[in-house]
Amino acid sequence: MLLISCPWCGPRDETEFHCGGEAHIARPLDPPALPDAAWAGYVFMRDNPKGWMRERWMHAQGCRRWFNLVRHTVTHEIAGAYLVGAPLPPLPDECP
Amino acid sequence: MADRGTTILDPLAAAIAAASCEEARLSRLPLVGQVTLRAGRDAVSLAGVALDLALPTEPNRVASDGGRAAVWLGPDEWLILLPRGDVASTVARLEMALDGGHFAAVDTSAARLGLALSGPAARQVLAKGCGLDLHPRAFAPGDCAQTALARVPVLLVQRDEAPTFWVFVRPSYAVFLARWLIDAIAELRLAPIPGLDT
Amino acid sequence: MQRFSLVQLVRNALAHHEKWPAYWRSPEPKRAYDAVIVGGGGHGLATAYYLARNHGITNVAVLEKGWIGGGNTGRNTTIIRSNYLWDESAHLYEHSLKLWEGLSADLNINVMLSQRGVLNLAHNLGDVREGVRRVQANRLNGIDAEWLSPQDVQAFCPIVDIGEGRRHPVLGATLQRRGGVARHDAVAWGYARAADALGVDIIQNCEVTGIDVLAGRVVGLRTTRGAIMARKVGLVTAGHSSVLAAMAGFRLPVQSHPLQALVSEPIKPVLDCVVMSNAVHVYVSQSDKGELVMGAGIDAFNSYAQRGSFHVIEHQMGALLELFPIFSRLRMMRTWAGIVDVCPDASPIIGRTPVGGLYLNCGWGTGGFKATPGSGWVFAHTIANDAPHPLNAPFALDRFTSGALIDEHGAAAVAH
């Protein structure tokens, strides 16, 4: 059971949260202009990294805010949480 | 209109009263007025002025004042608890004060029912179904939290050092939650287990 | 290959079992192969076997980063059935089930296929509609399927509590009598042994770390045991498919999640069928060794850790006792997890990729064990012919572009 720090409410059990998968998938600005394959890329294709991952979570049973986490998909270590719209934090194994 | 209010917990009144014991007293809170206030950054302080009650901006804190309280629900969301009769006028005052700002004040007086649990074993009772750290070091009077109790979404407010907790719950879940609480309290009235000293 | 039989067993017993050969050789990897299969799970090994057996392609290696069968093949609850909703799935899984029915003989190893029947319980009116819909579709597709009333359920599996007073009473169930379970490890070992006998190299402790692509075609692989050239490469790495796709430069509509399972202590037989429930969310069978084998839903987050969160197990046990109150004093002995490759439509991807000569078989998620023989069969066909078998044509990657998804959520919402 992960312990996730909501940027607002602090550490809470994983069960209070809803996981929204990969973060920073931007909705295309002009969907009709996209070829089918590009649209499929937005709707279905996902990074699914083995290692550090930026992902979205929502504090469903608490403040109901969405936020982002940097989490390792092998160790489950959480490097930190950041707000939607905040600048992209580097991943812990990325050179600065 | 308040006098006409009935709640789904009414039929459980006797069972709730009977469940209480020295260590943990369970009761129904009287119906209170509730206003859910959503306010953008521009509207927070104005809302405080209109309410004459500063909204807590520190997460999971409650600001109280006489018969009213402002409960932090989210960075742009509060629950204002107030006498039922004051709801309409308060909403109107907010609408006036915040006119043009980004906000929403919605009467949700009937969208949650309150239970009170107090007594030295109150924490232990809640801890049977709540993963929140309820220790006084972590959750003190004036603190609040939206969380899950017995897998039901609740709003917990820690009132005093008795300790007393208010448990607000959606009416649809109230019967289940009350039954669960009654069940959780039951062991406090039993003779202790021989050979178990914890 | 030394044949397995009772006679051989007796003969070897007299020789103190000192004459048994290895199930498979452990050769050093060659510099080049006609085809390399990445992933030594059941699907990968079956693919290699059918490449050799059905298509005569024997210069084949299976590369496995750990020990064969150590992925989801070795950690699944072994439920086998073919009662899927949509025609495309039903035909694929039914082909697989037919292969299962002859598999012990084909591979000359007892895979302990036990067709003891799979019940899918319905607990609300929506479940009932879905159940009837699936049973009818199955029957029209020539797949055995029955709809049971609550009383029939009770008769078929007396220890299930269908109780009216319960929170989620049983309103009926689908039953596939030909469904059941099998011995998962034996499947991997059996395919490995049979493939090895046809000349396939099974190479363990060999992790693929890079895929070399030249002018849009795969040319070889980099591995922890050196570079290996290959004209054709099949990726069959289940939970790791996205990682390998990334090596080849494309993304997949796949997410890797932990799926947990657990066993009880061994007890004398109490449950002689497989029971699955979607609304109450648990599935359980009893193994030949006596443990109750069970599983439930996936963990919510992406993970490659082969372990999940405790609350998932805890939830599931309430569900177990809702169905089987008599199990309360039995005990959970071991829990574990596998990394399942979940597709948006809960159906697999089998076919070509944007890279020439590179083929993909993944997305089986929570339910691909049952497909092992069929999957290997059609994937071998796809690799050998550079074109899909009719059975897997609908399961191409480009269905996510066209929108022709094969959404099995309704009928398969409970993981299995």
Place this chain on the structure above:
Amino acid sequence: MSGYRLPAGGRVDRDRPLAFTFDGRRFTGFQGDTLASALIASGERLVARSFKYHRPRGVYSAGAEEPNALVQLGAGARSEPNLRATQIELHDGLVAAAVNAWPGLRFDLGAANQLVAPLLAAGFYYKTFLGPRGWWRRFYEPAIRRMAGMGRAPTLPDPDLYDHMHIHADVLVVGGGPAGLAAARAAASGGARVVLAEDGPLLGAGLVDDDATVDGVPGIAWADEVAADLAGRDTVTVLRRTTVAGLYDHGYAVAVERRTDHLPPGAAPGHARQRLWHIRARRTVLAAGAHERPLVFPGNDRPGVMLAGAVRTYLRRYGVACGRRAVVFTGDDAAYATAAALADAGVAVAAVVDPRRDAPDAAALAARGIAVLPGHAVIAADGKGGVESVLVAALDGSGDGQARRIGCDLLAVSGGWSPVVHLYSQLRGRLAYDDRLACFRPAGSVAGVTVAGAADGRFDLAACLAAGHEAGLAAAVATGFPAVAAAPRTSAQPPALPPAMLWDRPPAGRGKAFVDLQNDVTTDDVALAAREGFTAIEHLKRYTTTGMGTDQGKTANVNAIGVLSGVLGRSPGETGTTTFRPPYTPVAYGALAGRFVGELFDPERVTPIHPRHVEAEAVFENVGQWKRPRFFPHPGEDLEGAVLRECRAVREGVGAMDASTLGKIEVRGPDAAAFLDRIYINPMAGLAVGACRYGVMCREDGMVFDDGVVLRLAPDRFLVTTTTGGAARVLDWFEEWLQTEWPGLRVFCTSVTEQWATVAVAGPLARAVVGALAPEMELGAADFPFMTFRDGIVAGMAARVARISFSGELAFELNVESTAGLALWDAVLAAGRRHGIVPYGTEAMHVLRAEKGYFIVGHETDGTVTPIDLGLERMVAKRKDFLGKRSLGRSDTVRTDRKQLVALLPEDPEELLPEGAQLVDDPKAPAPVPMVGHVTSSYRSAALGRSFALALVRDGRQRIGGRVFAPAGAHVVAARIADPVLFDPGGSRRDG
């Protein structure tokens, strides 16, 4: 000496004898005994039969690692299989029986398996039972199943209670031995919140086996002092009889407290029998000790062969001698203390056999007349029921080269120690093989976890105390508390010599040498597996089943690794371990479920009007967690009768329905209209204040996701209604888009689902009923048109009234505060009485809407249906984008032959199509029969005077008027395809 109980000593209460039965025979023991100690004290050597060969087995250990002594405890509904006798605290009247033995423990027919043992080598079942086809399932498998399994499941539901408890700690200490006690004491000293969990009933119990002093007093007295100190602190929670079963991410631990199992059944009525603790700790100290390891040699499974440490424990803790004449066979120093303790207790020690060339303490033992045989090994243990003698030989073949036979009834063995790394390893803490100590010990780090004491491979008391103390202090400091305790001091001396293992030397004697006692895995099995290619340790485990028993190989695994490594000529470190998994020891499902069983299994949601539905004896339906009245049968009425009556009432008179479960969301802000335009497939921005509009929303894949009516309350305020099941989903959907994709939109959403209770009044007479309740409201069709709403007073209550109809009839939806819901319902029924008002349930509602061709999300849709498939093409906005719109233009979604919503009219109007039925064009076609669609809803209609259905049919709209067939087994129903709106297609009835 009566039986094997020593005249004095031990921590048992000799004044409190306890009667118990084992396998149908009566015994007595003392308060403080375990079932195992009491059986040994009574001279019972044979307590169990092994899994495969049904070999006689005795108690082997004194704790959680016990492989042999599994029993069926209790009777009837409280019967429980496979409990370890070494951990069962004795109570008066305890009933236990052997498992896996038939007809009895002494004469067990299963033992016949030993005759064919040569055939039953590892993996034999893969090689045989291959044919004839069908025989496996019919004959072989049932036979194997009957042989397998250990104890039996109860046949009745469990009468006991279980519950859960959450606790947070700064420091969790696992294990109440010297290391754990020192850690807890140090951690707690500065005020940190500490939880100490100990598996056994006593803290520091192991110290009674040791002669050393701690802080100047006997170890056990020191433990009592520490226990008292901890008990005196309100920041400390000491949990005894509590097993930490699993360690999970981020400081989460799960522990099982056995609260009443030490008492006779039913002695603590009402109390939870077991409690599952959910512990969240900022730091964890693992001080779980070490398990002693067996030595592997032929006959090593005979009753009377026991772990040396356990022999000492039975002597010192329970006052029980495990034999009368003992041989100690050890590759490790610790067992010398056992030899001494045996001698102290008056047990003859025939020899101490030590494979190491230098034996420690040989002189001291020799002085007591005990022969020490260094460089020797036991090469066989022989005897009929149990050990009667052992064969001892010099390892280098020296002496006369002859093995010598030594008579004994107890063989105490020790092959060194395996640190209890289970919890550490569950979190993937790295292990390394320690050549000197011949064990795997922690060699990596796990965030927030410290391993201390024997669990870390520190086997002497001084080191254990020091490590525990340091770990406790460090944990306190790390969590922000001062370090104030002083380190405990002890007189204990470290062991002199490292242990020796004999893995690389195959046992010389004949007979089976067991690696895994519970699963009957022998050294021959290991060798066979290696020969057949199962050289990966995980393959070995699965092929031989080593370590897969109820003990999970606590005594077996390292030996298996060692033997395999010996066979392959590599080091155990190269072989590595198998994966450690939760739980540490098995956990009852009841404890895992806790109170979430029966009534409390799944939270139940009810509307404010629910009590009335119960009084009316409604039949309920589960809709998600909600309980909704499905129909209101009159006495003697069945579903069909009730529903026809309810429907007729709505079509011809008036009906009332509780619609409170529908989701309601208030959407407010300057951009609210623009936001809803992006959500719904149809435009919302142009909706007039005071008006309502039906809307549908899609996921980004273009499939229908939810629907409902939108009310515009003000230019910047909307009330969105959703399906019952969709309420939470839709609110989440809104918040997701607002917070993550469109934070610039100024919109706030507030859930008001439970603020309002909703009663729908529908039927030609609805206006009369509502008019009576709301005399001041103009209800005429002109003043109050369809798809508008009004705020006003209904039955004296503030209400919002909307003219929305899901039945096609004149209808009013009355919304009041949910606290007034019951009063509103009563008022509606009272006002409606003169008009014959009828309460109706979800089933009638479904029929009524289906007659009108209205779909229901979840009935007609299954995640694969687009709005266009449902015939909503005209609703789909052309000029705006909305979620999912782009997906509607993909090649598969623009196909014209997709399945489309139509109605079906069975050619026999009496015939009901089964919901879910598949539709075909040619019912006589051979399988696989092409299917063209399926029935989504099917009913009998009072209004139509016939049966009808809704269906999704391939190219259905083009096929209206055509025929399809629904084969239901041999019986085939023929039906005509029709436009989905069967009733009042002109919509003339909605204004009354």
